[in-house]
Amino acid sequence: MAPQEKEKIPAANGAPPRDRLLTWADVRSHDNKDDMWFVIDDLVYDVTHWAKRHPGGAKILRHYAGQDASEAWLSFHNDKALVQKYMKPLCIGRLDDGGPQATDQIKKDFRELRETVDKMGLFKPSYTFFGVHLAHIVLLDVLAYFIISQYGAGWVPVVLASIALAISQTQAGWLQHDFGHLSVFKTKWMDNLAHQVVIGLLKGASSAWWKNQHYQHHAKPNVIHKDPDIRVEAVFVVGDVMPVQVAKKNKNGPPYNLQHLYYMILTVALVPVYYHIMVYRFIFTRQKWHEAVLAVLFPAIFVTSFYPHVGLGKTIAMYLMMRAIESQWFTWATQMSHIPMEIDTDKDKAWVTMQMHATCNVEKSHFNDWFTGHLNFQIEHHLFPTMPRHNLYKATPLVKSLCQKHGLDYTVKSLGDAFIDILRSLKKSGQLWQETHSHTWLHG
Known part of the structure; x- marks a missing residue:
């Protein structure tokens, strides 16, 4: 039947x-x-x-x-x-x-591991941690306004204020990420409300758009056609599978063999251009009018704060500098744990296996934790996406033990090596595309 x-x-x-x-x-x-x-x-x-x-x-x-x-x-x-x-x-x-x-031992072991970290209290947030984090974001915004209001419209104060704002925006990005993963408050509605306020009022973006994109990424990280973070064929090919697919399908396309060089240029425009287009398109096509209000309030407050002191031209310049710095920071900090890892079509792997193949960690330090919003612990974050980030490192020994038992690599890099590996992997994928493209279209 x-x-x-x-x-x-x-x-x-x-x-x-x-x-x-x-x-x-x-x-x-x-x-x-x-x-x-x-x-x-x-x-x-x-x-x-x-x-x-x-x-x-x-x-x-x-x-x-x-x-x-x-x-x-x-x-x-x-x-x-x-x-x-x-x-x-x-x-x-x-x-x-x-x-x-019924038969997959790694799934049973992961359940036991999750129960263990839950009993250890690792899913309990520290309100002090998140309060201090929010406070330092606000102080950076105040610092930027102070610089402009006290030192005028010269390019030196404009640049310094833009840097302070870029740091604030990036750190606000890590904070909205916490609320978006429901890892701060005990009730879902409080996290959702805080997420809409932080990502909307403090960053000018959309909570619904972020969840639509980011939850897919966590569900199937580095899975071609399922993870939106690697739907980048218009400008990049990543991994070992995508370059071959794209080369065989399209005769014409960008010079992917040079992508490791233009990556550093295009990532400057990711937030200022691409994200703005995608966010507002999502808001209006999905008719998220309450999110539209919050998203529009951010640039309105920005202009109101700085225009009287520096004029329209330098206000726009400040905004673009802020977004360009944030874009570089965000892109390198998030992609260093994914692009160099395995990227493939959906093989229906066990949760632990899939996450371990798609993620790696960066060494712990106070600077690395702050710089990456604790996403230097991507492995633990992907295994336990609702765990408050200040507790991720505490789960590391247990996760390493699970990986050792099942023969899975637990990869940890220095921050510098993680950055360099982005370019190495892009260069490798670009060369693979070039070889396949040449063989397919030039030599028949």
Whole structure:
């Protein structure tokens, strides 16, 4: 009997839907946006029609269509009891052939590890930490205004104020990241409210846009066609698979063999140009009018604060300098842990294996922690995305032990090596594209 026919068979003796027996063949046949099933703890859920209501966006569910989403579900949700109430009507059966959860030891070990770090209190935030972090962001903004108001419109104070604002914006980016991952407050609505205020009022961006992009990244990091952070074919090819695919598909395109050189130029424009376009496009196409108000307030406050002191031209120059510095900082700090790692199509790997293959760490130091917003612990952050960042390093010994048991590499680099590895990997991928392109189109 075909899987499509099997799902129409009522449960025996009037039993509830969750007692209907389904196989992995059934689940895997429902693997597209118009027909989405997935498995959580051996229970099968049909989220086809509910996906658009998912707070994290429909795409993140689509990325697990036809797969086991148990560890992803476990890692993303703090309020599991509440979420399960919403999931109950979506349950259509249970697996009768065990599935990966029954046999994959690494998944069992990860669950035990998560329970251990939870008992250690590593999911409990320090309000003092986040309060101090917010305070230093505000002080940087005050410093920038003080410089301009006291020392006038000369280029030296304008540049110094722009640097202070760039530091503030980058650090506000790390703070909104904390709220976006629901890792600060005990209740989801408080984190969501704080996220909208910080990313909107302090940065001029959109909470809904960020979640739509970033949650996908965490769900399937470095997975081609699923991780939006590597949908960069218009200007870059990354990893070993994408360069070959792009070279075989397109005869004409950018000179990817030079991408390690123009990376440093294009990343200056990432925030000032690309993100502004994408954010406002998302806000207006999704009609997020309350987020539009917050996003517009940021540049309005910026202009109101500095225009009377430096005039329109230098106010615009300050804004662009601030965004250019922030863009470089953000790009290098976030991509150093991903671009040099494995980038491939979806192989439906276990959560731990997938995250370890896609991420690496950078050495701990007070400067590195501050500079990267603790994303120098990308491994722990990806395994436990709701863990407050000031606790990530405390989970490191346990994660290393898990990796050692299962033969997984736990990669740690210096900050300098991590930066250089971005360029090395881009150069390698560019050369692979050039070789494949030359063989495909020039030599037949």
